[in-house]
Amino acid sequence: MSERKEFRDLADPERAREVVASLDLSAGTERVALEDARGRVLAERVDAALDVPGFDRAAMDGYAVRAPDTYGTDSDPTVLPVVGSVHAGETPDLALDDGEAAEISTGAVMPEGADAVVIVERTEELGGAADAGGAGGDEPDGDSDGSGRRVRIETAVTPGENVMLAGADIAAGERALGPGTELTPREIGLLSALGVDDLVVRATPRVAIVSTGDELVRPGGALDHRAGQIHDVNSYAVATAVEEAGGEPVVYPHVGDDMGAMEETLVEAAEECDLVLTSGSTSASAVDVVYRVVDERGELLLHGVAIKPGKPMLVGRIGGDSGGDEGAAYVGLPGYPVSALTIFRTFVAPAIRSSAGLPEPRTARIDGEMAVTERTEEGRRRLLAVGLVEDEAGETLVYPVDKGSGATTTLTAADGVVDVPADRNRLSAGERVTVDLFSPAVRPPTLLGVGEDDPALSRALDRLERPRYLARGSRGGLRELREGLPDVAVVAGPFDAGEEGVADAADLGGWSREWGLVVPAGNPDGVTGLADLVDRDLSFVNRGTESGLRTNLSNALADLADDRGVDRRAITESVSGFDRAARAFESPARSVAAGDADAGLGLRATAATLGLGFVPVGSQTVRVLANPDRQEKASVRDLDGLLEDVSPVLDGLDGFEPR
Amino acid sequence: MSERKEFRDLADPERAREVVASLDLSAGTERVALEDARGRVLAERVDAALDVPGFDRAAMDGYAVRAPDTYGTDSDPTVLPVVGSVHAGETPDLALDDGEAAEISTGAVMPEGADAVVIVERTEELGGAADAGGAGGDEPDGDSDGSGRRVRIETAVTPGENVMLAGADIAAGERALGPGTELTPREIGLLSALGVDDLVVRATPRVAIVSTGDELVRPGGALDHRAGQIHDVNSYAVATAVEEAGGEPVVYPHVGDDMGAMEETLVEAAEECDLVLTSGSTSASAVDVVYRVVDERGELLLHGVAIKPGKPMLVGRIGGDSGGDEGAAYVGLPGYPVSALTIFRTFVAPAIRSSAGLPEPRTARIDGEMAVTERTEEGRRRLLAVGLVEDEAGETLVYPVDKGSGATTTLTAADGVVDVPADRNRLSAGERVTVDLFSPAVRPPTLLGVGEDDPALSRALDRLERPRYLARGSRGGLRELREGLPDVAVVAGPFDAGEEGVADAADLGGWSREWGLVVPAGNPDGVTGLADLVDRDLSFVNRGTESGLRTNLSNALADLADDRGVDRRAITESVSGFDRAARAFESPARSVAAGDADAGLGLRATAATLGLGFVPVGSQTVRVLANPDRQEKASVRDLDGLLEDVSPVLDGLDGFEPR
Structure with a gap:
């Protein structure tokens, strides 16, 4: 064991944070198109290069006027000739003289001579002179464009009223957005107004993800369980976390524990990326190999941090040479996924965000x-x-x-x-x-449930929003219910309903399910019932002691012992595999399907789903019990409502019946 | 005006929300690769298709044993022969008999016969029999593999200790993730463990963005100010907001107010997308045209909502025919960007999120x-x-x-x-x-400043994190400072330092800047000073009354009037353009550069930046005044520190000097 790396002198977490922060992850700047700029961070200040608006514009629909012509109209409306119209996007083909008005649309260029707009709601257009008789106030003798249009002005306006002057929004030369600004729809809007269609932003740091360990297989690949292979969890989980932190993940092909291959991959990754993360194997040998590569081809700055999980964290640099290649920052994450993501979130994500110029998220x-x-x-x-x-x-x-x-x-x-x-x-x-x-x-989660696992329950949960269910068996559910933790407990089979902490629970409903022995398709051994397990040389797979199914099986075997007048223990000891306890409701059946057992404890529905044979033994009730202190919680009421008519949930599940 | 659409009978906002929610934006489902699944939402439940782990695995580095062999070792260590080693990713080539141990790595397959692991920290490997003399306890006579390896076990373990049984993490058939689950790094991790490399997620709704209005020009295009053109702000801002809400924005080519073109674009967008948004013009004519197209080629469900901003909102459907094409949902957003984004955020974003299966964000x-x-x-x-x-x-x-x-x-x-x-x-x-x-x-923002706009100030702000500065001139800054709103006010030129609300303000520092008349390059009119503005026929551009520069100019003209013994008003009235007030410090100079004026009030630095001529008149002090109640605010202290040595900020700015 002497060559195994022991983690002594663990760094204080604050020190680890400082060391990671001291790594240079900066990726420089890059130019992006405005439409690709969401979430990016400005590398430089943007000053307005033009006035917005670029001209004096009407801020409302109405009539452009000279303000003094409206004075006094609040008490005594005036009528002005309308010399024409200006719409948004048109060059005005008119100019206003004293005592004239022009129809104008929001956003249109103010015609020369006009300095205010009377909003349309405070005017009435009178049409030709013929129908002017009803209009009060000072009437002009005629109109200027021969159309005979006239407008009654019912309010006075001041110069500039309902007009946005050129540059009033933002003027050329003004500071618009500072460096470090994160670009949301609002900043994109302002940049659009300024006519900016590309801009210089902080480059996204490239983060290499190198998974190590001979036992890891990428998702999609087949596993050899006998060789202890498992799927590589960290590569995609960490890659996703890198993206979330504002980095660009680059997932490298998996390398095993071979020093040469790992060195090659790590050095290549260091050339191509700003930060290299290793992650994956929990095996000490893989950690050792990574350690040696970093030590030989870079610099190790920190080895181990005094925090759990995450002790085996490495920090350093890889690559770089005298020729100007600076190499990359390096962090080695622990192998266990929860540990890897915790360490990533605590130490690495802040460094990536900092490099990308992104703020730390609001403390959650x-x-x-x-x-x-x-x-x-x-x-x-x-x-x-x-x-x-x-x-x-x-x-x-x-x-x-x-x-x-x-x-x-x-x-x-x-x-x-x-x-x-x-x-x-x-x-x-x-x-x-x-x-x-x-x-x-x-x-x-809206609902926390604990208890038996069951296919009908899975379907019921699908109909709720964001439930969480911890499949810890009926006994686990009852135990947690007594502790007061979950909103509901799901219990299959018999239980002591009078027990403290359970007696007050509300029975929200449930169903019954047929259980028995799952056997290979066609029942080649001709199993007829539990007695065959006791009397014949059949290998069996049971469920764990927490499972309600096991309780029913044990009770049935006890009945058999009583019938035969023998000791119960003698009966269970005669069942080969009685102690072979599988975790989930499908597990024993899957062992049968895989040829690893002759019979397994299970449900008729499971046998049907997996195309296996089934020897019925009995039916058991599945009950959903609500925590007495949570009966008014919205999700509990939702579940209660759902269980009122459970038939749709049970539809197609063999051996399931409403209670 | 009769053909203009008036918005009567505005819908209640709650009703508007219901109508938008009733639109069918659902985009169905699609299959994505695991590495592209971040932020997506599961369309279906995912059950585990395999046991995790797939084998009984060591949870720690140490020695695999039969638990009973360790009983009693807490008081009396036992020594067991080491029959071999098993590493992660290896098929064990050994089986344990009573009284034997095997070295084992975390993650390795438990060898047959072993049922527990003693962690390495509670063991000591003794090497060959030769150095066994020091070990106490029961020593075996030999070893099984001839290597002579032996290990001292210093603690007792129970069956299953430090072992993760097959399926103990999650078992085949168990419910892993429910439909509607948003995929974060943690869910990606669990899916990786289950070997899932692609999955069925809710499809991203496609959202068409059609901008309307003859006056709009996309960013990057040139504006004709005389024709009232402005940049299209809403298209990219709304597209970005669509992305943020979980939709896929599709920005269509801009259409003007032409009914035929708009109809063609809207119907095409309705065929290609799940939701069509129009947005852009504030002109009533464009709104009318859109209204008519929706009315004729679809169905208008709601017209106007009783909320400000956002009154002119349209909701309906476009396209669809008896042949099975369902068309698309339609929402018409107001033209003003703030209104458009507010209405989008309030009514449309929730519908997009709902279609994408994304939860409403935590109320912010x-x-x-x-x-x-x-x-x-x-x-x-x-x-x-x-x-x-x-x-x-x-x-x-x-x-x-x-x-x-x-x-x-x-x-x-x-x-x-x-x-x-x-x-x-x-x-x-x-x-x-x-x-x-x-x-x-x-x-x-960390710092809120109000006051004069100034190029050195812009640079100083660049060095602060997330400041906000409202350029409302020196008078605006002083006014807000008296109200107690900003952290700092920036004041150029003379002001009444004894005034209430200003007297207590701390002077954090500042600089002086040279001001005068900006003239065309080479000063073709041979302007020598302010007297030329008064005496000659030169067109001038001033700054607004809020600007400290204007105060200094007015004072200088007053001095000139006093020198000449004439009325001050007569002097300013002789300046052609004295009332032509531009908003920002560069604006008058830009008018000169554009040939729209012979001289403009401005800074030497601005003239230098724009390559124009400059006739100096004087220097003025720019002061940064801190709100007396905010002097200990971190950002104010940062700014104070920055202003202690202002030279780096002023570097290269012509006519700027430390105070």
Whole structure:
């Protein structure tokens, strides 16, 4: 074990942040077309190169006049001859003399001689002189263009009224937008007004993503489970996070743990990009190889940071030579996806945003109350992944969701992290905590459910908006319900309805499902029931102890023992594979389908879906129980309404019946 | 005027929202590659198609063992022979018997027979039997692979400890992500783990943007000011807003007010897109033409909404025929950019997001206090564009910024809107209001300055982060400073420093600038000073009365009048163009450059920049005055620091000197 890299003298997180910030990720500037400029950041100040508007323009529809001609009209309307019309986009073919008006449209050029506009609502056009008899006030004797048009002016205007003077919006030479301005629709609008159709923006930093580790296979590729292969989670997740931070991700072909290949890829990436991220393998050998490449072909500035998750973080530079190639900044992310994204978000994203000129997003935090007590390891600061749920009053409850061990489901079951200082070793239920949300867009799920996994339930969840469901089995659901955490618990099979914390729960509804033994298609072993599992040499796959299905199976086996007058334990011990516990409702059936077992505990619906045989044993009820303190929560009421007529949800699911 | 469309019976805003929501913008679904899926929304539920992990895997580096072999080791360490090693990505070539251990890496396949892992930190590998003497506890007589490797186990583990069982993260058949899930890096990570490399997402609605109006010219094109041409602001601003809302904007070639061309473009857009937006001209004729096309080739559902800005909003459908073409939804936006974006944000963006399956963004609101009193028109609900500034204590002050009349600078001078009910006719200074921010990313400017426009000031602002500067002249700056609104006021030339509200202001520093008459290059008229403006037939362009430059000019002309013993008014009346007031510091010089004037009031620096001649008259001081209540605000201190040595800011500006 001596060649394995131990992480000693971990850097303080603040120090790590400084080291990452000191890396030069700047990508310079580039010119982009206005229509491609959304979200980009101005590299230079933009001054107006022209006056906006470029001419004195009418700000309203109405009549252009000389203001003094309207004085006194509030009490005594005046009638002016209309010498013509000016519309937006036309060169005026007229000029106003004293005592004349011209019809004018919003946006039109003010004709020479006019200095104000009377809005159309305060005028009445009178047509030819023939119908002028009804108009009061001073009437001119005739009209200037022979058309006989005249207008009654019913209000006085001051010079400049309803006119936008040339340059009044912004004048040539004025500072329009400063360097560092992020371009939203509003800035794009102002730039359009200024006639700017391309502009110089901060270049997007290119970020290389190199995944390492012999065991990783990109999504879409086939896995060899026996060889311990898993899909490469970090490459696309980190690439997406890079994009979100304003960088341009460049995903390189996967490299294994081979030093030569890794060196080649990393040096190439350093030439082509501003920042190189490695990520992927959790294996110490891959980390060692990356470490050696960075050490030999660059410079390692930091090795390990005193934060959990994320201890094995590397920071440095790769590439660069005396010939002017500066190489690239380098950060090695931990292998576990939750750790990799946490470290990326905490240390790397700010550096990418800074390089792109983008501001730090508005702090996305939410205060809440710990729903349960969580013990943490003292001596190291911890970013504890947590999920959120709102109680009926809208108060936020916080619960830890980290399954540890690199679970990828933690990625989507968590909403943010609680920063637990190194000197704390527990967060107590009821304690106030602040959650740093993963992004400002994160919102707590509308509904939090815990319990049995079930195909009808999956369909019901599809009909709700943003629910979260933690499939922890019926026993898990009941346990969490007693703790008061979820909005609903889903329980299959028998349970103690009188138990404290459960007795008050409202039964929102449910269904029954037929269970039994899933066997290969055509039932080649001629299995007829549970007795065959006990009496014959059949390999079986059970569900875990949390599952309601297992409870029913155990009860049925107990009945069999009673019938036979033998010890229950003797019966279960006779079932080969009784302790072979699979996690999800389809898992035993899939083992059968894969030829790994002769029979599996499961549902008729699953056997039908997978094209397998089925030997029925019984039916069990699935109940959706509402937390007594959440019955008025909107999502609980939605679910209640949905379960009132569950038939559409069950449609086509073999062996499922409304209760 | 009879053919002009009047907007009567305006729809209630809630009704308008319902009508827009009733339009069918749905674009269906499409399949995208995982790497292109960021920000997209799942159209279907994704169930796990495989177990993750696909095998029992070591969750830590250490030694795979049979748990019972470690019982009791906490008090009495045991030593086990090491029968081999398993690394991540390898098929184990060994199986464990009772009393054996195997070195194992995180992520590696658990070898047959092993059921737990002892972490490396709680072990010590002892090497060959030769150096086993120091190890206590039960020592095996030999080793199984002949290598002599042995390990001391210092802690007991339970079955399953530090092991992730196959499917423990997520099992085949389990519900992984529900329909409607927005794909962030975390969901991309989970999908990667499941090996999903493409997926079915909600299609992005295509949104046609058709700009109308004879007077509009796209950015990049040349303007004919005499014909009242202006740049098309809305097309790119709205396109950017469409993108931001999750739509795909399609900007069509500009059409004028011609009915035939507009009909052709709108019908084509309706065939190609899910939603057609018109936008652009404020002219009634263009609105009329659009109205007629929608009325004849589609259906008009709503015409006008009782909200300001935005009254002239149209909602309907265009195109569609009995042959199955459904046509497209249609919304006509007002022509003024601030109005167009406000109506887009209020009514259209929610419909686009809904079609794309994207959630409404977290409400971005901020409470603040009106800094000034604003009167509004009673009888119509108003969305009042406002800017924000924070006082020293971080309290938000709110001030109206709408210049009205279609000003495009309002786009960037505002941070959000205050929703003023129809029955209110004023917002009083000191009143609490809620501001709906334009987006969650909007933050108040760090520094709000008001006052004289000046090239050195523009440079100083470039060195601050997110400042906002309202160029309202020295008098405007002083007026706002007295009101207590801005952080700093910038004043050029003489002013009454003893005035209330100004006397307490801190002078942060400043510079002097040489001013005079900007004349054509080479000074063809041989202008020598102000007297020439009075005595000769020269056309002049002045600055507005708010400008400190104009104050200095007026003072100099007054001195000239005193010298000559004539009336001051007689002197200014002799200057042809004394009342021709240009808005910004470069404007008079630009008039000279354009041949529209013989001389303009301006700065030596401006003449140098534009390659014009300059006749010096004097120098004036530019002062940066801090609001007495904001002197400790971070940005004010930053500016104060910057002004301590102003030389770098002035570098290269002709006629500018440190004070």
